Amino acid sequence: MTQSFRLGVAGLGTVGASVVRMIARRSEALRSMTGREIRVTAVSSRDKARDRGLDLAGVTWFDDPVALAGAGEVDCVIELIGGAEGPAKATVEAALAAGKHVVTANKALLAKHGAALAQAAEARGVALAYEASVAGGIPVIKALREGLAGNTVSRVYGILNGTCNYILTRMEREGLTFEACLKDAQALGYAEADPTFDVEGYDTAHKLAILTSLAFGVEIDAEGVSVEGISAIQPLDLKMAEELGYRIKLLGVAQAAAGGIEQRVHPTMVPLSSSIAQVMGVTNAVTIDADAVGELTLIGPGAGGEATASAVVADVADVAAGVLRTTFGRPSAHLAPPQRIAMQRHEGGYYIRLTVHDRPGVAAGVATRMAERDISIESILQRRDERAASKDPHGRSGQPVPLVLITYAATEGTIRDALEAIAGDGLLAEAPQLIRIERE
Amino acid sequence: MTQSFRLGVAGLGTVGASVVRMIARRSEALRSMTGREIRVTAVSSRDKARDRGLDLAGVTWFDDPVALAGAGEVDCVIELIGGAEGPAKATVEAALAAGKHVVTANKALLAKHGAALAQAAEARGVALAYEASVAGGIPVIKALREGLAGNTVSRVYGILNGTCNYILTRMEREGLTFEACLKDAQALGYAEADPTFDVEGYDTAHKLAILTSLAFGVEIDAEGVSVEGISAIQPLDLKMAEELGYRIKLLGVAQAAAGGIEQRVHPTMVPLSSSIAQVMGVTNAVTIDADAVGELTLIGPGAGGEATASAVVADVADVAAGVLRTTFGRPSAHLAPPQRIAMQRHEGGYYIRLTVHDRPGVAAGVATRMAERDISIESILQRRDERAASKDPHGRSGQPVPLVLITYAATEGTIRDALEAIAGDGLLAEAPQLIRIERE
Structure with a gap:
């Protein structure tokens, strides 16, 4: 019979406790799906005394997660400590160095040190899995x-x-x-x-x-x-x-x-x-x-102990079944270097809410500055405070009023340039609000 | 270097042609993801003469898909013939018997012969994958x-x-x-x-x-x-x-x-x-x-050549990478026997649209038959043809009118029994419309 797959859970907060319970609850199904018994053999947390309502009989307790990562009774370390540095990073590094698989929910760690950790995992031929790090229980990875x-x-x-x-x-x-x-x-x-x-x-x-x-x-x-x-x-x-x-x-x-x-x-x-x-x-x-x-x-x-644990356990099942994917879908050496595009070059529609002085020619002034830069306006919405305006023979309140524009596609640089010009014209009573539009 | 993974595509309709093109187009990415070159080495279709705009240079043509399934130059058969019987079934059976992996988009075949085919795949230790058979390009399997x-x-x-x-x-x-x-x-x-x-x-x-x-x-x-x-x-x-x-x-x-x-x-x-x-x-x-x-x-x-091919190619990538899942997620012997529940026992809310004679007491008669069976009504909607009704001093048109009921949870058997009683009372001018409500 195939050997059982032994988990060391580092971090026993809400997610960690859910993982321990889920592994026990789904024991039979997981064995059927992966062909192996999966069990938690070691745990680590800061506070040993706290009652988590978990049955940890026969499970080795480690005060130090790094010690857990190197322990002989662990095939796969589940890192649920959190944070891009400190014990989380040390634990994952120690686990990979010891040739253990790692499953983590730690997006900050991945975002900051993912490239180096992926290489470490590849070098040792182990998995670094992180379904739980993005969008909780959604299997988007x-x-x-x-x-x-x-x-x-x-x-x-x-x-x-x-x-x-x-x-x-x-x-x-x-x-x-x-x-x-x-x-x-x-x-x-x-x-x-x-x-x-x-x-x-x-x-x-x-x-x-x-x-x-x-x-x-x-x-x-x-x-x-x-x-x-x-x-x-x-x-x-x-x-x-x-x-x-x-x-x-x-x-x-x-x-x-x-x-x-x-x-x-x-x-x-x-x-x-x-x-x-x-x-x-x-x-x-x-x-x-x-x-x-x-x-x-x-x-x-996107969050919650059970939903996040669901993603962790899915990763565990894959690794237990012997499915070892490269961290980012292909070997690190095959990943293209990032090519950033500055936000100024972003092209899209914009919602622009201006707070303008309520006087004649303001809308025209705004429109002119846009037109000068070839920014096309899809719609324009002006809301006056009707009560205040009604007191004035010209329908003007004297108060600043919102003027909302929706633009067709333009570059962010051009939009910001137009807004600077409008501000320079003295038309604005407040800083403009700018919200990008994303079309389907 | 790892040997290339050789595909035999049986069926060159819209989906088959998309698969051939996608494998070529994504050649480099697939090699990077799976660690192997993936290429189409054999195809089969009814009409060899038809121009599909495909580059089939170096690809062996088979008039008979069953011959393709047994061919030496094929590691994995992609069955896109369709239909639960006939050549589709024969091709898949031949492929599994020859120890070849099978990827298929054939829901009818799976639905009817899935159990036997899964056993055949298990017996030979090969994959029978079918992501494309349900919901097209959605990776729901x-x-x-x-x-x-x-x-x-x-x-x-x-x-x-x-x-x-x-x-x-x-x-x-x-x-x-x-x-x-x-x-x-x-x-x-x-x-x-x-x-x-x-x-x-x-x-x-x-x-x-x-x-x-x-x-x-x-x-x-x-x-x-x-x-x-x-x-x-x-x-x-x-x-x-x-x-x-x-x-x-x-x-x-x-x-x-x-x-x-x-x-x-x-x-x-x-x-x-x-x-x-x-x-x-x-x-x-x-x-x-x-x-x-x-x-x-x-x-x-849910459909379309490219979307369906996307699911086929995802399965191919898994199998090429050596990821062999049991067909239904666990070994056939671990699957529980089906336990059907008769529709009569279904419990839920119902939309019932009755076409009733437009006379006094009809709504009361309907409500009584429901109440007798402990069916609770959430809402009731009656629409008269206002124009016709306006000609009558009692606001009645003489024409049959729709009477719509929404019920709280009840069993289908009880609902059908009530409708029979209502029909027996002579209140209905037409057979009732019954639509089940599914809550989130």
Whole structure:
């Protein structure tokens, strides 16, 4: 009989505890699927005393995850410590150096050190698997790496951060401010005490960088992602979006363009009728545009102990069955070097919300500056405060008013140049709001 | 260097031609991903003379696909002939008997002979892969078989037939009849000259049976699927559905229930806000409910040469890389025998559209028959022809009128019993329309 496949779980938080339980619960099915018994033989965590409700009888406890990584009773290390440096990195490095397979949910580690770790895994002929690092329980790594082998991918984009999508969903549904929704998200445990990493887009950027490498066969380049979060989005933008037939989502987008690959994270207007626009709350979604399949969309849970554990256990089952994929879908030496495209060169439609002084000629002045740069306007929307305006014989309130423009495709550089000129003309009462439009 | 992986393509229709082109086009990427050169070394088709625009230099032509299956220059046979019997079956059997891997897009063959073929593949230690057989380019077989290994699935359902979804989409959007839309679908090549197989739900049933086996670890049981097509759906039903917050889709549903697994194909009311309700035209979608991930939805192209070839080539890449999965996710001997649940025992909500005589007491009579059987009504909608009714002092037209009921969960047996009683009371001017509701 084939030997059992022995797991060392480093990190026993919510996900770690779910993994231990799932491996036990699915024991028979996993044996049937992989041809081997899979069992947890070692665990490591900071606090041994804490009651996690786990049956750890017969399981070796390690205070030091690096010691677990080198232990003889472990074939595969499951790294759930988190963080790009420190014990997580040391544990994964030690495991790979010892010739152990590694399964991890650590997007920050992959994004920052993925290239070196992939080489280490290749050198030892072991797996470095990370389905859980992107979009939680959605098997998107598998879909990109294996399911679309026949395709050339042109774009991959998605809602990769549940915290942001939860906040945007509530802002839209209830007309609340970003700050109010963030507070609620924190109270519900959807957002950290320091929410910067999530709401400013860095978490999405790490996940996007992983998807980019797989989708385009290039070296991972998290530093090359242009990042913008959702903290500047105002209820008015969500309202305007809906009127114009869009919904605002924080998207990570990787797109092949002339000369390289754009990688960008930003609040985005997506058509109300698109699959991705229907994704509300903490749910994640990824859409892949590829030459043979056209458009493929995967929607599912982006976080949570059980959903993340589901992805971890899928990786474990693959490795136990002897399926060892190269980390980024092909040998490191075959990955193309990243070719960044500056955000200034991004071409697309834009939603521009200006806050202008309410006086004659302002709209004309704005339109002129756009026209001078060959920027075509698809629609223009001006909202006056009707009550205030009614007091004035010319229908003007004296208060600054929003002026919203939707442009046809233009480069970001040109748009920013036009906005500078408009600001220079003294037409703006506030800094402009700029949201990119992503079409299906 | 590793030997090249040699493909024999049996069937050079749209999909076969796409496969040949895709293997050539993705040659370098596939070599990088799998570590082997993959090339087409043999082909077979009925008509050698036809110009397919393919470069078949150096490729051996076989008039007989069974001869191709046994040929020395072939490691893997790609069966794209179609049909559950005849040359398709003979080719696959010959290939497996000769110890060749098989990749197929043939759902009918799998549905009918999958169990025997899986055993033959296991006996020879070769792969029998069929990603292309369900939902075209969506990698749903991979998701179920590998990506959800940690999950217990409770339900899998989907839009698995593009022809039906196209017809329903047009009926809904344009208020057209089934017959008119079918004619258009035939003219556009979305429906066959004899459309029975698609529109009466049999194609969906074959695909569902495959998903059921994978999702629940049971022997494939296509005969156990209860099947109902879309030909009886009327424009009025689509209109009523929308008013009630639903959309009508032809779904295949497999669901764990007490004592077994329900497998059913029927027109279904799905909530307008659900992901699956957004799926329009020839697109396919599959939703999987499972304990760890909750809900996972995959949306993509269900048919077409390139999309289907994409799934075929993904299977080829797996097999070339040495990844040999058991056909239904676990050894045949580990699959549980099917346990059918009769449709009469299905429990769910129902949309019932009655055509009743327009006279006093009819609604009360209907409601009484329901109440007698403990069927709770969620909503009731009666539409009179206002013009006709306005001529009568009591607001009655004398014409039969539609009476629509939405029920809370009840068993199909009870509902059918109530409808029989209502018919027996002489209240109905036409046979009732019954559409099941599927909640998220």
